[in-house]
Amino acid sequence: MTTDYDVLIIGSGASGGMAAHTLTKLGVSCLMLDAGPLLDFDRDKSxxxxxDLPYRGFGEPGRFPHVTQASEFDANLWADEKQNPYTYDPKDPYYWVRIRMIGGKTLRWGRASWRLSDFEFKGKDHDGQGDNWPVSLKDLSPYYDRAEPMFRVSGRKEGWPQLPDGIFLADESRDSLSVQRFLDSARKMQVPTTKQRRSTGSLASSVNLLLPDALVTGKLKIVPNAIVREISVDKDTGRANGAHFVDRLSKRDFFAPAKAVVVGASCLESTRLLLNSKSRQHPNGLANSSGVLGHYLFDQFYVKNVVTAIVPEARGGKAPRNLMGGGGYIPRFRNLADREKNFVRGYAYDFGSGGTPSAKYIPLYGEALLKELAELQNTAFSLTTMGETLPRFEHHVRINPNVKDEWGIPSLHITQRYTDNEYAMAKDSMNVAEELCKGAGFEVLSKHFEMVPPGESIHELGTCRMGANPKTSVLNGFNQTHDIRNLFVMDGSSFVSGGSQNPTLTILALSMRASEYLAEGMRKGEI
Amino acid sequence: MKRRLAIQSLLGLPGISALPMLAQQAPTDKTKPPSTEKLPPELKPAPIDEFPKLAVIRPDAVVAGETNFLSASQSETLRHLAGLLVPASGGRAGATEAGAPEFLDFLIGRSPAPRQKLYRAGLDKLEGDARHRYSKSFSSLTAAEADSLLAALHQPWSQQGPADELGRFLEAAKEDMLRATMNSREFLASGGQRRASGLGTYWHALD
Structure with missing residues (x-):
């Protein structure tokens, strides 16, 4: 029954899905393992x-202490925290948010699709901070050009160097009057604004945009509920030769052989797998001769509703039909030309018009509160900050041998905290957002700069980073490990820096590029 | 006979003596299966290969939940607080009508220890303050008297949140009570507006 596959792909989300899509179209046979089940869109939802929910929409208490995104409606989609534990220092909580099923987090992502720019790829050249990527925007642009149409990204071209344009479905929607007022305010403050760039369609996931095409080639087999515990290496050749996995339901062990291995299990799961793949030849984990595997963990900090304002003309249900609704995006505008603030790098905002402000912002209760909530229905205008965090060696993950998951696999201990640079940026973003709202004639109801805990943005990045130097990085510019030529890591763990842009589009482009490199290398017999 | 009575009961039909026409249509040839062609639709048996779909209802739609987390005194305080925080208004159900205090007794009783402590301590503090200031139970206070103990709810929202435990409890209770009320069957049935009428796509547990 055992078949030799060319490539074993671990994970089926953005990176694994794109690897399968790219490799199978090039004639490479692939076996895909995913830790979770396959969702049946007819059977599994109603x-x-x-x-009629057991907890009236509050959710089962204590079920998801770190997954603030989980609602009682979709709780069964998120990875169970008791089955999949991890640890952190209680002083520095980390919110690790996971989905374990075919399609991974592309089943629930926010769909924001921004390219990175050379302000990220070559950030060190610009401001001396951190490290450059071994790739530039020019290297990745052809792959962005193909990933955007596949994911039906809508947007508006602007010609900005910090937010490169792409191949978009043109967004020519009209802005509501409140958004227009906000845009005018931003223009006066020389703050750039644009439409959202989002993947469109009723479902925008690996499960409908990548995997079906790969299956049609006849070159892909997908095994759900396959939890990989270790990547195997041939002692004689030093090459990866497959992976040991356990069936999630029966707990039966299996071995999947392959000529090459692609890891795309999501940022921290991929690194966990490499760290758990220890052997005499690789005592510190696989592909870790540099000692940096697990290090340089970062994400993007979020300040949710950094400012919530009221559009006064909308009070009491008096808004004309085109006053409220819609939204947009403000890209990074700090530290582009010169060092201009008390922090390095920058932040972006999502902004939106409409909805009712949270009752917690209204210092009333009882009848007075209910009347005020009715008065403020569909009057809200709010912004959320997404800021760049700096990768630091001391922010890392390591194996915690004392805590194992339901399948006996050692878990992760995670260390990340926000530093002065992020706090200064968050505070600046609050002040600018307040000024923008006031300039638009809105009443500011609340403002704050409290960042959500590291991890909560679900944009965890790094820990298996690329680099030109094998002594300070794990992967080369094609997501290939420096140590093992036929082992690739294609997800967000490969990032060197992240800017403030959502990372999924870049993960798709990187995976497509690396997969073509892998296929070509196999064809030439070099991998 | 039992089945016939059950059908009569379900359909609200009169007794057997009122069904002479049906009796006359009984098959005379006992070797053939009985014909159901001429039966009224409500009395036709379901097709043999059709599986039933019965309408059922959640328990809290028909009976009250038992409360067993908070003490009797704490429950009294929470019930009175519920009426103050989310009163019935404009024909819409309030927290009391929505059974929100009883639901929160259940919810908080299942919650992590810090939240349980916040509720118990907060309710005890309200009761203690009422006894100290007005020499009577919190549940006996008028709205004006109670308002003096709920001053934290008149403070503007801040990033740091209330400094004292009572303020933190009241902030949590306000939010929880509103949500428990607005997510209730009673609130929606009484015309309370809620986004998308409270409907959502529910994802079932997977194997």
Whole structure:
């Protein structure tokens, strides 16, 4: 029954899905393992009223202490934290948010699709901070050009160096009057604004945009519920030759042989797998001769609702039909030309018009509160900050041998905290957002600069980073490990820096590029 | 006979003596299966290969939940607080009508220890303050008297949140009570507006 596959792909989300899509179209046979089940969109969902849920929409208490995104409606989609534990220092909580099923986090992502720029790829050249990537925007642009149409990204071209344009479905929607006022305010402050760039369609996931095409080639087999515990290396050749995995349901062990291995299990799961793949030849984990595997963990900090304002003309349900609704995006505008602030790098905002502000912002209760909430229905205008965090060696993950998951696999201990640079940036973003709202004639209801805990943005990046130097990085510019030629890591763990742009589009482009390199290398017999 | 009575009961039909026409249509040839062609639709048996879909209802739609987390005194305080925080208004159900205090007794009773402590300590503090200031139970206070103990709810929202434990409890209770009320069957049935009528796509547990 055992078949030799050319490539074993671990993970089926953005990176694994794109690897399967690219490799199979080039004639490479692939076996894909994913730790979770396959969702049946007909069988597994139904329409329910919130009062028919056991916890009236609050969710089961304590079930997801770190997954603030989970609602009682979709709780069964998120990885169970008891089955999949991890640890951190209680002083520095880390929110590790996971989905374990075919398609991974592309089943629930926010769909924001921004390219990185050379302000990220070559950031060190610009401001001396951190490290450059071994690739530039020019290297990755052809792959962005192909990934954007596949994911039906809508947007508006602007010609900005910090937010490169792409191949978009043109967004020519009209802005509401409140958004227009906000845009005018931003223009006066010389703050750039644009439309959102988002993947469109009723579902925008690996499961409908990548995997079906790969299956049609006849070159892909997908095994769900396959939890990989270790990547195997041939002692004689030093090459990766497959992976040991355990069936999630029966807990039966299996071995999947392959000529090459692609890891795309999501940022921290991929690194965990490499760290757990220890042997006499690789005592510190696989592909870790540099000692940096697990290090340089970062993400993007979020300040949710950094400012919530009221559009006064909308009070009491008096808004004309085109006053409220819509939104947009403000790209990074700090530290582009010169060092201009008390922090390095920058931040972006999402902004949106409409909805009712949270009752927690209204210092009333009882009848007075209910009347005020009715008065403020569909009056809100709010912004959320997404800021760049700096990768630091001391922010890292390591194996915690004392805590194992339900399948006996050692878990991760995670260390990341925000530093003065992020705090200064968050505070600046609050002040600018307040000024923008006031300039638009909005009433500021609340403002704050409290960042959500590291990890909560679900943009965890780094820990298996690329680099030109094998002594300070794990991967080369094609996501190939420096140590083992036929082992690739294609997800967000490969990032060197992240800017403030959502990372999924870049993960797709990197995976496509690396997969073509792998296929070509196999064809030439070099890998 | 039992089945016939059950059908009569379900359909609200009169007794057997009122069904002479049906009796006359009984098959005379006992070697053939009985014909159901001429039966009224409500009395036709379901097709043999059709599986039933019965309408059922959640328990809290028909009976009250038992409360067993908070003490009797704490429950009294929470019930009175519920009426103050989210009163019935404009024909819409309030927290009391929505059974929100009883639901929160259940929810908090299942919650992590810090949240349980916040509720218990907060309710005890309200009761203690009422006894100290007005020499009577919190549940006996008028709205004006209670308002003096709920001053934290008049403070503007801040990033740091309330400094004292009572303020933190009241902030949590306000939010929880509103949500428990607005997500209730009673609130929605009484015309309370809620986004998308409280409907959502529910994802079932997977194997």
């Amino acid at each position: 329409l329910k009223a919130v009062y």
